[in-house]
Amino acid sequence: AQSVTQLDSHVSVSEGTPVLLRCNYSSSYSPSLFWYVQHPNKGLQLLLKYTSAATLVKGINGFEAEFKKSETSFHLTKPSAHMSDAAEYFCVVSELSGGGADGLTFGKGTHLIIQP
Amino acid sequence: DTGVSQDPRHKITKRGQNVTFRCDPISEHNRLYWYRQTLGQGPEFLTYFQNEAQLEKSRLLSDRFSAERPKGSFSTLEIQRTEQGDSAMYLCASSLGWTSGTNEQFFGPGTRLTVL
Numbered sequence: 001a002q003s004v005t006q007l008d009s010h011v012s013v014s015e016g017t018p019v020l021l022r023c024n025y026s027s028s029y030s031p032s033l034f035w036y037v038q039h040p041n042k043g044l045q046l047l048l049k050y051t052s053a054a055t056l057v058k059g060i061n062g063f064e065a066e067f068k069k070s071e072t073s074f075h076l077t078k079p080s081a082h083m084s085d086a087a088e089y090f091c092v093v094s095e096l097s098g099g100g101a102d103g104l105t106f107g108k109g110t111h112l113i114i115q116p
Numbered sequence: 117d118t119g120v121s122q123d124p125r126h127k128i129t130k131r132g133q134n135v136t137f138r139c140d141p142i143s144e145h146n147r148l149y150w151y152r153q154t155l156g157q158g159p160e161f162l163t164y165f166q167n168e169a170q171l172e173k174s175r176l177l178s179d180r181f182s183a184e185r186p187k188g189s190f191s192t193l194e195i196q197r198t199e200q201g202d203s204a205m206y207l208c209a210s211s212l213g214w215t216s217g218t219n220e221q222f223f224g225p226g227t228r229l230t231v232l
Binding site (some may be wrong): 051092 | 153
């Protein structure tokens with residue numbers, strides 16, 4: 001079974017400062033991991049994905065995430081926050097299990113607030 | 117626009133009525149997924165299709181929920197005898213499945229259901 005825990009329900013940073021959104025996962029198989037962003041009244045947009053090709057993954061809009069198997073973590077970072085980054089962020093796991101449910105498992109989300 | 121589309125975007129209904137939502141996936145995607153997202157939560161996987169075959173439906177919330185994809189293209193999600201607790205955003209996603217390496221899913225804008 002797979003699960004995702006987003007460790008912070010809300011994160012508030014000042015514009016221009018670094019962003020860290022924390023995610024831990026549990027998976028019985030080799031997982032694929034994703035970060036999605038959801039702006040108010042907008043659809044879910046893929047930020048980045050981990051596919052086992054590289055542990056440091058770069059995504060859109062300056063975001064990146066590092067896969068750490070020993071820590072079962074996939075934290076999302078950005079060096080410098082921008083006002084437009086204010087949104088809900090979801091850490092997501094999917095695993096190739098050879099059968100059964102094939103949907104994505106979402107964390108509960110982290111609401112990122114950017115202070116001017 | 118070649119993304120995932122959903123119709124309607126908003127639906128208001130009275131308790132006890134039946135509702136049906138439509139999803140049109142990205143044309144070359146053989147997999148189609150339905151999720152439900154309630155306020156303050158991440159999306160919750162409901163069911164999915166590979167072409168016209170519904171491969172997982174145990175996650176559907178009750179026997180009032182059903183989904184079809186009769187020709188392997190668009191899909192419909194029906195909720196019979198709606199209840200106030202069914203009020204949520206219903207999301208559709210499509211993918212190429214694991215042939216893409218990650219089962220990356222592309223989401224539509226969602227249908228927001230309000231049951232009065």
